[in-house]
Structure formats: C-alpha cells, structure tokens
Amino acid sequence: MEDRSLEDRSVEDRDLAERHLFIIARDQASLWEYLRREFASETNVEVILDRRLGRDRRSAFDRIAPLGPIGETMDDRRTGERRIRDFVAAQLRSIGYAMLRIR
Numbered sequence: 001m002e003d004r005s006l007e008d009r010s011v012e013d014r015d016l017a018e019r020h021l022f023i024i025a026r027d028q029a030s031l032w033e034y035l036r037r038e039f040a041s042e043t044n045v046e047v048i049l050d051r052r053l054g055r056d057r058r059s060a061f062d063r064i065a066p067l068g069p070i071g072e073t074m075d076d077r078r079t080g081e082r083r084i085r086d087f088v089a090a091q092l093r094s095i096g097y098a099m100l101r102i103r
Contacts, residue, residue, distance in 0.1 A: 019102040020046040023088055028096040035097075048093055 007056065022039075024032040032049050039045040084100070091098035 017103065018043045021038040021045065021100045021102055023092065023098045023100070024049050025096045026050050031096060032041075050088075 022045070023037055024035065026049055029049070032047060035047040039047055088098040088100075
C-alpha cells in the first residue's frame with residue numbers, strides 16, 4: 001500500500017475538484033468532435049459548442065458566470081461575467097475555442 005503525505009493528497013484532491021470547460025466556435029464542428037473524443041474518458045473535462053445567438057449571448061454564460069479565464073478569481077459578479085464574455089468572445093474569434101478552468 002502506498003503511503004502518501006497529506007500534501008500529496010491535498011494536491012490530488014484539488015486537481016480532482018478542478019474542471020475544464022472547452023467552448024468551441026460554431027464553425028469549428030470538427031474541432032468539437034475531435035476534443036469530445038479525446039476527452040471522453042476525462043470526468044473533469046466538458047467540451048461544448050458555442051450556443052450563443054445574435055445579440056443576446058448571456059444565456060450561454062449563466063452557468064459559468066462565477067468562473068474566470070484560466071483560474072482568475074472574480075470578485076464582482078457583473079464585472080466577472082462581462083470579463084468572461086469578452087475573453088470567450090475574443091478567443092472564439094481568434095483561435096476558434098476558449099478553455100476555462102472551473103474551481
């Protein structure tokens with residue numbers, strides 16, 4: 001039986017609690033399919049297509065509003081939501097996907 005230190009276990013627990021969300025641009029369906037296959041066995045990774053339509057894009061971000069880009073902590077929810085929306089929109093336009101780390 002392996003004897004791990006408390007520090008090792010706490011790092012492992014933190015890693016298990018952390019999730020990753022890939023948001024893929026609607027015109028990148030092949031990337032969405034590829035990433036879904038690659039991460040199918042990973043319980044802490046979710047790959048979704050961008051579902052936002054037109055000017056009302058808030059609904060797609062309701063479930064990730066408290067999150068920040070790559071682990072950034074958000075203090076003010078409204079500022080955080082806007083910052084996340086801007087980050088994701090810029091990433092989708094420039095590289096076709098956005099990856100968010102969820103704690």
